[in-house]
Structures are given as structure tokens and as C-alpha cells.
Amino acid sequence: MGSELYDTVAGRTIWGLANGSWLGRAWLTRDGLAPLRLTDEERAGDHSRVRARRLLRTPAWSPFLRGVEPYHALVRTVENTTAHPDAVMTFPYDWRLSIEVNGRRLAEEARAHLQRWLAHPAQSAARRQAVDERPARLVFVAHSMGGLVTYAALTLGGDRDLLDDTRGVMTLGTPFQGSVVAANILNARQGGPLPLPHTRLARAAATMPAVHELLPRFLCLEDGPDVRRLTAVDVADLGGDKDLAAASEGFFSSLYAHELPRQRPVVGIRQDTVQSLRLVDGVVHASEYCFRTDGDGEVKRDANGAPLRYRVWGDGTVHRGSASLLRRTVPVSAQHGAIAQGREARRIVADFLLEDDHLGPDQAEDGIGLNVPDFVGPGTAWDCCVTGTDDPAQVECVVSAAEGDWRRPVRLEAGDDDRLHAEVTLPREGLYRVTARSETGPTVTQLVFAGAEDGNGDGDADGDGTGD
Incomplete structure (x- = not known):
């Protein structure tokens, strides 16, 4: 693609x-x-x-x-x-x-x-x-x-x-x-x-x-x-x-x-x-x-x-x-x-x-891994997960708009699964980039799309008029 x-x-x-x-x-x-x-x-x-x-x-x-x-x-x-x-x-x-x-x-x-x-x-x-x-x-x-x-x-x-x-x-x-x-x-x-x-x-x-x-x-x-x-x-x-x-x-x-x-x-x-x-x-x-x-x-x-x-x-x-x-x-x-x-x-x-x-x-x-959802709702909290370490001090994580100047740090905390987690909320619809940097390894990024699901207003999940 x-x-x-x-x-x-x-x-x-x-x-x-x-x-x-x-x-x-x-x-x-x-x-x-x-x-x-x-x-x-x-x-x-x-x-x-x-x-x-x-x-x-x-x-x-x-x-x-x-x-x-x-x-x-x-x-x-x-x-x-x-x-x-x-x-x-x-x-x-x-x-x-x-x-x-x-x-x-x-x-x-x-x-x-x-x-x-x-x-x-x-x-x-x-x-x-x-x-x-x-x-x-x-x-x-x-x-x-x-x-x-x-x-x-x-x-x-x-x-x-x-x-x-x-x-x-x-x-x-x-x-x-x-x-x-x-x-x-x-x-x-x-x-x-x-x-x-x-x-x-x-x-x-x-x-x-x-x-x-x-x-x-x-x-x-x-x-x-x-x-x-x-x-x-x-x-x-x-x-x-x-x-x-x-x-x-x-x-x-x-x-x-x-x-x-x-x-x-x-x-x-x-x-x-x-x-x-x-x-x-x-x-x-x-x-x-x-x-x-x-x-x-x-x-x-x-x-x-x-x-x-x-x-x-x-x-x-x-x-x-x-x-x-x-x-x-x-x-x-x-x-x-x-x-x-x-x-x-x-x-x-x-x-x-x-x-x-x-x-x-x-x-x-x-290196580290990054696990975030691909599609989220604006204003809805979701989990940002970093794998490969359980030490928040080793990772810097930010989320930023793909277009514009909006940018926020992500405050990671160690979880019970030996991974780092943070709750993230995006302010509006659009494309965002999550970036995680390790002090000892490479940088990992992933794109997230924030969008409302009522774009149709007709409840048709397939766009073919069947609603199935």
C-alpha cells in the first residue's frame, strides 16, 4: 500500500x-x-x-x-x-x-x-x-x-x-x-x-x-x-x-x-x-x-x-x-x-x-516493541504498551499529530506483565504517530487513526446496503 x-x-x-x-x-x-x-x-x-x-x-x-x-x-x-x-x-x-x-x-x-x-x-x-x-x-x-x-x-x-x-x-x-x-x-x-x-x-x-x-x-x-x-x-x-x-x-x-x-x-x-x-x-x-x-x-x-x-x-x-x-x-x-x-x-x-x-x-x-491499537475514538482512553523492558527510565515515548504541532509525552509505568503501559487519549479525529525511543537501542514508531464511527449514520457496516 x-x-x-x-x-x-x-x-x-x-x-x-x-x-x-x-x-x-x-x-x-x-x-x-x-x-x-x-x-x-x-x-x-x-x-x-x-x-x-x-x-x-x-x-x-x-x-x-x-x-x-x-x-x-x-x-x-x-x-x-x-x-x-x-x-x-x-x-x-x-x-x-x-x-x-x-x-x-x-x-x-x-x-x-x-x-x-x-x-x-x-x-x-x-x-x-x-x-x-x-x-x-x-x-x-x-x-x-x-x-x-x-x-x-x-x-x-x-x-x-x-x-x-x-x-x-x-x-x-x-x-x-x-x-x-x-x-x-x-x-x-x-x-x-x-x-x-x-x-x-x-x-x-x-x-x-x-x-x-x-x-x-x-x-x-x-x-x-x-x-x-x-x-x-x-x-x-x-x-x-x-x-x-x-x-x-x-x-x-x-x-x-x-x-x-x-x-x-x-x-x-x-x-x-x-x-x-x-x-x-x-x-x-x-x-x-x-x-x-x-x-x-x-x-x-x-x-x-x-x-x-x-x-x-x-x-x-x-x-x-x-x-x-x-x-x-x-x-x-x-x-x-x-x-x-x-x-x-x-x-x-x-x-x-x-x-x-x-x-x-x-x-x-x-530493542523494544510497541503495541497500540490501529483505530481509536477521539476522547476515548486506550492502552499504549511498550515491550522488551519493564524500566520506564529506559524509554521516552511521545504521541504527536501526523499533521500540525500537537504533541504530548506518554508517561509509561511498569505493569504486572513485565511491560510498560500508559493510558492515552487523543483530542480529535486525525492521524497520529506514537514514537518510543530506548536509551540503548533503536526507535520504534506506529501510526494510529482516531475517528468517529458514525460517518455513515445508517448502521451499514459494509456499505452495500445489507447491514450484515
């Missing part, structure tokens, strides 16, 4: 504005997200209606995902690290569409960009400083689903030489094995009670191939005494589209048949992250633990035969085991939507761009 989307037929931006009035219209009114739903023509392959114009310039908010920070700080870091700003190409894409569609487009644009850069005078000058005066190759830096789009571009994109022309791929919080959060998103119409923004998103997401491709593909579904993977039938039961789920299975069978070499995965750690689920009468019950298998593929069990549960945390959206195709990772303490703009990740990206050879991953400092 990190690209601004523009409806060429209606002549307006349908995703990527962050002011409070737009957020209210998008998430709390009857047809606020209707333009994001895929039409029959789009599902049939006509993708001309919506155009991805640019990367996000301002923070964007979404239920369950808790917000996406803009990429301008990361882009500046890359531009300042390379030989010339013209060496950098950003790739906004329509994140509603399938990974395969976006991967083919990225392959075409990456090839054209490399050809332009090889003919650039600054590349000729930089080449003289390179070992053996080697010509430039591509380096991909991709956040979240962008890592899967890159994977598809390099292996299924139709350009057989693109992989050879690539020096490395750095992924930031990419759900290579999917995320239970995608199941929560699709299930919001059936589970409840949930705030209106969550049900709005579920209705739009049910039409999107990309959301179905982000569903978990690892052992995650507790089914009696067993643990198994989701099937297309399960996806339909929880509120998704059976055909889109089946198409996703076929796509990943093809994708996983190819390796992604020269990958450096940056993974978020220390954040509470759902990793498994139970499906009861069509309602998802997600949990913050996962399961492991032995070399023979059998689930590890305790002395009574019950599957052993492991809590490995993650970035709040993607658990650590899903964020890499490799065992070796670069861990950072960060929330999913903010991992790409954080100072620690930007330093890692800059180092990666300057490498000639793989030097091995950095080691992360011990």
Missing part, C-alpha cells in the same frame, strides 16, 4: 492522501473505499483504470496494517549513496493487482532503467573507480510486498538476463511465506464486532489478488490436534475468494521453483505479531505463536502429542520466520509500516549499496 493510486476515469487520487478529512471519507463513509475494489474488467486483465503515480509522500493508514510511512527518507539515502541521483529508479505499483502482473512490469522498467544508466556520463566516471572497471548492475531495495514483486520480476518476469544483471536484492519486511494479518483483513466482515474501517477494508480486499497472495503459506491453521496450511476452501470460509486463493497457490508453486540469489533480508523483531490461527464457524482467532517442524516435515510435539508453540515475534505484521528465504537475516527493531524509513534500516541499505561482495549480516541491538 506504499504507492499513490490515481483513478484515470474519475480523475482523482483514490489512495495516498493522509489528511484527516480524506481518511474520514475513505474509511468511515459508505463508498469511501469503493474505487479500490477490482472491477470485472480489471480481474479480466484490463488494468488501465488505476495508475500508480508515485511512492507515498505522506503517511497512510490502514486497519490491521496500522499505517505505512512514506519512503522519501529511504529514497534520499539511496540517492546520496549512489554515484548520481539518475542511478536511482523508484517503482510505484498498483498493489491491488497480482504479484505476477507487477513483476512483469518491474522487469521491463528495470531493464530500461539499466540501459539508460549504462549510457549516462556519471556511470562512465563511476565505472573507472570500480574493481576491474566493471559496468553497473542492478540493486533492488524492496519493502513488504515489493520484495515478492522483485522475486517475480527476476525469475518469472520474461527477461532471462535480468538476474545476471543484478548484483543484489535487499528486502525489508517482505512476507515470503505470507502473513496471518491477511487472513484477519479478509475475515473482518464475518468476525466482530469490529470498527467500520476494518469491515470497509475487508469488502475491498476480497476482490484483490494481492491480498490473497499475502495469505500465510506456512503451517499455521490449528485443526483439532493437527496443524496444517490454509486451503482455498478455508480462504472462502474466512471471507476470501476461492478462485483467487487457488490462483495464488498455482503462482507460488511456480515462483518457489526458482531461487532468489544474492538476497539480503532485513526482518523486523521484538514486535507482537500474529503467527497462527483457528477458524471457528468462519471467524478467525489469531494467536502470537507459531509451529516448527523437524527435518522430516513432521510438526514438533510435546510428550502428550500436542503441537509445540513457539513465539518468535516479528514486525507486527510479518513474523520473523516468514520474512526471509534464508536462515541468515539482518534484524531490526521496527514496526512493519515504518521499517523502511527508520534510521537503522537506512544505514543498512546504504552499506549494502556500497558493498562489492557479501560481507555477512549486521547484528541488531536489543
Whole structure:
């Protein structure tokens, strides 16, 4: 969701504005997200209606995902690290569409960009400083689903030489094995009670191939005494589209048949992250633990035969085991939507761009986690929780408006659960940022949307007139 989307037929931006009035219209009114739903023509392959114009310039908010920070700080870091700003190409894409569609487009644009850069005078000058005066190759830096789009571009994109022309791929919080959060998103119409923004998103997401491709593909579904993977039938039961789920299975069978070499995965750690689920009468019950298998593929069990549960945390959206195709990772303490703009990740990206050879991953400092609700009511108190320490003196926490000068310190106190807690109340509707800084580790941020739920005034949770 990190690209601004523009409806060429209606002549307006349908995703990527962050002011409070737009957020209210998008998430709390009857047809606020209707333009994001895929039409029959789009599902049939006509993708001309919506155009991805640019990367996000301002923070964007979404239920369950808790917000996406803009990429301008990361882009500046890359531009300042390379030989010339013209060496950098950003790739906004329509994140509603399938990974395969976006991967083919990225392959075409990456090839054209490399050809332009090889003919650039600054590349000729930089080449003289390179070992053996080697010509430039591509380096991909991709956040979240962008890592899967890159994977598809390099292996299924139709350009057989693109992989050879690539020096490395750095992924930031990419759900290579999917995320239970995608199941929560699709299930919001059936589970409840949930705030209106969550049900709005579920209705739009049910039409999107990309959301179905982000569903978990690892052992995650507790089914009696067993643990198994989701099937297309399960996806339909929880509120998704059976055909889109089946198409996703076929796509990943093809994708996983190819390796992604020269990958450096940056993974978020220390954040509470759902990793498994139970499906009861069509309602998802997600949990913050996962399961492991032995070399023979059998689930590890305790002395009574019950599957052993492991809590490995993650970035709040993607658990650590899903964020890499490799065992070796670069861990950072960060929330999913903010991992790409954080100072620690930007330093890692800059180092990666300057490498000639793989030097091995950095080691992360011990960090803190942040657990706050994604949607709250103005004037309603909610719990701000910091994990990883029980000493308030070690953490500075503030909440501030994404727009304007409103800012307040958060006074944390130790709880009985070895975490820090504070009661927070936001004064009015709008987008807010919670920031927690540890004196010994990195900074963690998360976006919170404050909005009233009476934007419709009609009690229709889905915006389709049914009220169900």
C-alpha cells in the first residue's frame, strides 16, 4: 500500500492522501473505499483504470496494517549513496493487482532503467573507480510486498538476463511465506464486532489478488490436534475468494521453483505479531505463536502429542520466520509500516549499496516493541504498551499529530506483565504517530487513526446496503 493510486476515469487520487478529512471519507463513509475494489474488467486483465503515480509522500493508514510511512527518507539515502541521483529508479505499483502482473512490469522498467544508466556520463566516471572497471548492475531495495514483486520480476518476469544483471536484492519486511494479518483483513466482515474501517477494508480486499497472495503459506491453521496450511476452501470460509486463493497457490508453486540469489533480508523483531490461527464457524482467532517442524516435515510435539508453540515475534505484521528465504537475516527493531524509513534500516541499505561482495549480516541491538491499537475514538482512553523492558527510565515515548504541532509525552509505568503501559487519549479525529525511543537501542514508531464511527449514520457496516 506504499504507492499513490490515481483513478484515470474519475480523475482523482483514490489512495495516498493522509489528511484527516480524506481518511474520514475513505474509511468511515459508505463508498469511501469503493474505487479500490477490482472491477470485472480489471480481474479480466484490463488494468488501465488505476495508475500508480508515485511512492507515498505522506503517511497512510490502514486497519490491521496500522499505517505505512512514506519512503522519501529511504529514497534520499539511496540517492546520496549512489554515484548520481539518475542511478536511482523508484517503482510505484498498483498493489491491488497480482504479484505476477507487477513483476512483469518491474522487469521491463528495470531493464530500461539499466540501459539508460549504462549510457549516462556519471556511470562512465563511476565505472573507472570500480574493481576491474566493471559496468553497473542492478540493486533492488524492496519493502513488504515489493520484495515478492522483485522475486517475480527476476525469475518469472520474461527477461532471462535480468538476474545476471543484478548484483543484489535487499528486502525489508517482505512476507515470503505470507502473513496471518491477511487472513484477519479478509475475515473482518464475518468476525466482530469490529470498527467500520476494518469491515470497509475487508469488502475491498476480497476482490484483490494481492491480498490473497499475502495469505500465510506456512503451517499455521490449528485443526483439532493437527496443524496444517490454509486451503482455498478455508480462504472462502474466512471471507476470501476461492478462485483467487487457488490462483495464488498455482503462482507460488511456480515462483518457489526458482531461487532468489544474492538476497539480503532485513526482518523486523521484538514486535507482537500474529503467527497462527483457528477458524471457528468462519471467524478467525489469531494467536502470537507459531509451529516448527523437524527435518522430516513432521510438526514438533510435546510428550502428550500436542503441537509445540513457539513465539518468535516479528514486525507486527510479518513474523520473523516468514520474512526471509534464508536462515541468515539482518534484524531490526521496527514496526512493519515504518521499517523502511527508520534510521537503522537506512544505514543498512546504504552499506549494502556500497558493498562489492557479501560481507555477512549486521547484528541488531536489543530493542523494544510497541503495541497500540490501529483505530481509536477521539476522547476515548486506550492502552499504549511498550515491550522488551519493564524500566520506564529506559524509554521516552511521545504521541504527536501526523499533521500540525500537537504533541504530548506518554508517561509509561511498569505493569504486572513485565511491560510498560500508559493510558492515552487523543483530542480529535486525525492521524497520529506514537514514537518510543530506548536509551540503548533503536526507535520504534506506529501510526494510529482516531475517528468517529458514525460517518455513515445508517448502521451499514459494509456499505452495500445489507447491514450484515
